[in-house]
Amino acid sequence: MPPPRKAPEELVVITKTYDFILWSCRHTSKFPRNHRFVLGERIERNLYDLLALLIRAKYTRERRPLLEQANLVLETLRFQVRLAKDLQCLKTDSYGFAGKSIDEIGRLVGGWLKAGDRAS
Numbered sequence: 767m768p769p770p771r772k773a774p775e776e777l778v779v780i781t782k783t784y785d786f787i788l789w790s791c792r793h794t795s796k797f798p799r800n801h802r803f804v805l806g807e808r809i810e811r812n813l814y815d816l817l818a819l820l821i822r823a824k825y826t827r828e829r830r831p832l833l834e835q836a837n838l839v840l841e842t843l844r845f846q847v848r849l850a851k852d853l854q855c856l857k858t859d860s861y862g863f864a865g866k867s868i869d870e871i872g873r874l875v876g877g878w879l880k881a882g883d884r885a886s
Contacts, residue, residue, distance in 0.1 A: 779874035780820050786867045787813045793864075797855040805855065809846050812839050816871075823878070833879045840872045 794806035823829035851861035
């Protein structure tokens with residue numbers, strides 16, 4: 767029996783992003799009212815945009831600009847999540863989880879970018 771095939775990097779990053787969106791929606795909905803409709807909504811919007819960029823990148827040959835844009839969205843998310851922690855919208859444990867998730871997604875996007883460079 768052949769060993770199980772490793773999931774393509776793009777599928778893994780899309781799945782991780784989707785899972786992080788689910789986690790995030792459960793948390794941003796609990797932000798204090800004065801931050802829920804600005805900061806919480808922007809975090810969610812950036813996550814939805816990130817997912818859309820990754821899906822578009824999966825289905826195009828010209829993925830480099832999309833993946834570079836995804837990296838910029840991830841950097842914005844890092845600051846927004848940090849701001850949510852500093853404004854006490856997120857507990858320290860949740861902030862730690864979010865940071866690790868964003869870093870992992872970032873590493874996967876970076877790996878996908880490098881794999882594309884090798885393929886060219």
